[in-house]
Amino acid sequence: MxxxxxxxxxxxxxxxxxxxxxxxxxxxxxxxxxxxxxxxxxxxxxxxxxxxxxxxxxxxxxxxxxxxxxxxxxxxxxxxxxxxxxxxxxxxxxxxxxxxxxxxxxxxxxxxxxxxxxxxxxxxxxxxxxxxxxxxxxxxxxxxxxxxxxxxxxxxKLLAEVGIVGLPNAGKSTLIAALSAARPKIADYPFTTLVPNLGVVRRPTGDGTVFADIPGLIQGAHLGLGLGHEFLRHIERTRVLLHVVDATAEHPIDNFHTIQQELAAYGRTLSDRPQVVALNKVDALTPQVLAELIDQFKAQVPGPVYGISAVAGIGVEPMLQHLWTVLDRTKATTTAALAEPAQVI
The missing domain is CATH 2.70.210.12 (GTP1/OBG domain)
Incomplete structure (x- = not known):
């Protein structure tokens, strides 16, 4: 289809x-x-x-x-x-x-x-x-x-609660395939994913949460470069962003900021959404290099940073536990805002 x-x-x-x-x-x-x-x-x-x-x-x-x-x-x-x-x-x-x-x-x-x-x-x-x-x-x-x-x-605009963002080949499709029954095309070249992929991830309570893998984000995506301009709209409805960074890249910190700049340039409050940062492919790094990289990220990124391997399943569960907490917090905030009586002027 x-x-x-x-x-x-x-x-x-x-x-x-x-x-x-x-x-x-x-x-x-x-x-x-x-x-x-x-x-x-x-x-x-x-x-x-x-x-x-x-x-x-x-x-x-x-x-x-x-x-x-x-x-x-x-x-x-x-x-x-x-x-x-x-x-x-x-x-x-x-x-x-x-x-x-x-x-x-x-x-x-x-x-x-x-x-x-x-x-x-x-x-x-x-x-x-x-x-x-x-x-x-x-x-x-x-x-x-x-x-x-x-x-x-x-x-x-896809109806998903969690949007997975990151540069091409960061491992977004591999992660959604590991977490859900989604089977996107996975290969070792950029822009393998040409359309958004949806996957339902089961929570410990048994409820399902919809994740969306958004393809094609590169520098200049908000201007139409790559595929990002076509698909950035699909994360407008998400409550939380899962930012996947390739830990084996030459400049992971720069890659992280590239996506942040694109979200801010696109607008529609995307850069204000709660984010969970995951450094992927950590199984290819030595413990010392990984520890140094996480320290570098923590110095520049508000909130926790998780080292994971979507292929090996390393660190995925703690990341999900934090993701559920953030998601529940955003839902509670939204519910409280809707329940608050309107002021009569």
Missing amino acids: QFIDQAEVEVIAGDGGDGMVAFRREKYVPAGGPAGGNGGPGGSIYLRATPQLQTLLDFRFAHRFKAKHGQRGGPKNMTGAAGADLYLEVPCGTAVYNVETDELLGDLVEAEDLLCVAQGGKGGLGNRHFLSNRNRAPEHALPGLPGETCHLRLEL
């Missing part, structure tokens, strides 16, 4: 049906009067979030969607049939923007979240609505109103 996380579509709601001009022509109803019915409303277009989809692949080749028009009003005061609404399913985590104004129209996060993106036109009034003492036989009706048309940009 192709991973498509951006798409542009045009949605066109249905037009309302025209009102009708008609009169009663019944044998025993003298001066029956106007009896033209209203037109039916046009169909609206909705986006609905579903957990059954993981990508915007359905919108790769289909870019234009139209709802049905309302039907014209009928005689004997009959209202025309309404146009059927059109429901388009998108993955959970889809943000919807108006292309012309760049306005965020909605964020479909939970399953069955619904967003109306194009409202159907109202049906026109039949001539019965124009009956008055001065006009006993109105011979005009109103046309239906056109439905809304909107050019949308859909952006999928």
Whole structure:
């Protein structure tokens, strides 16, 4: 399956049906009067979030969607049939923007979240609505109103609580494969991972936490270099960042700061997220070199620094225990903020 996380579509709601001009022509109803019915409303277009989809692949080749028009009003005061609404399913985590104004129209996060993106036109009034003492036989009706048309940009932002970031070949994919059932492609050359990988990591309580391996972060990622510009949006929803650094690299400290600068340059509070730093591939270092490296990191990095080996499983469990603590703390802070009563000014 192709991973498509951006798409542009045009949605066109249905037009309302025209009102009708008609009169009663019944044998025993003298001066029956106007009896033209209203037109039916046009169909609206909705986006609905579903957990059954993981990508915007359905919108790769289909870019234009139209709802049905309302039907014209009928005689004997009959209202025309309404146009059927059109429901388009998108993955959970889809943000919807108006292309012309760049306005965020909605964020479909939970399953069955619904967003109306194009409202159907109202049906026109039949001539019965124009009956008055001065006009006993109105011979005009109103046309239906056109439905809304909107050019949308859909952006999928993965729903993960922990985002794994780091330079290419730091061992992010190896780590998520070791922690979960995810099986990303792993090789010893840069940019092996071309799409984000999701994996569910089981906690001691039995609950599952979703980790996202974000590929392609290099210096200049926020400007579009590498793959980072395409996938940085996927860590916008994460609560905690797991920063994986290749301990065998020539300049691990510089590599760490490179990613920090990219997160800060991208904005959207990414650099303010709680982070857990993991020095990976420590099984290739001597204990003395590792101790010196950890001391160097602790002098520049707030919080603990963990030496791990995703391949050998060294140091992974203590790192996870700290990660759960940080994650629980962020959840508690969020819950307390939501529970705090709003001030009345």
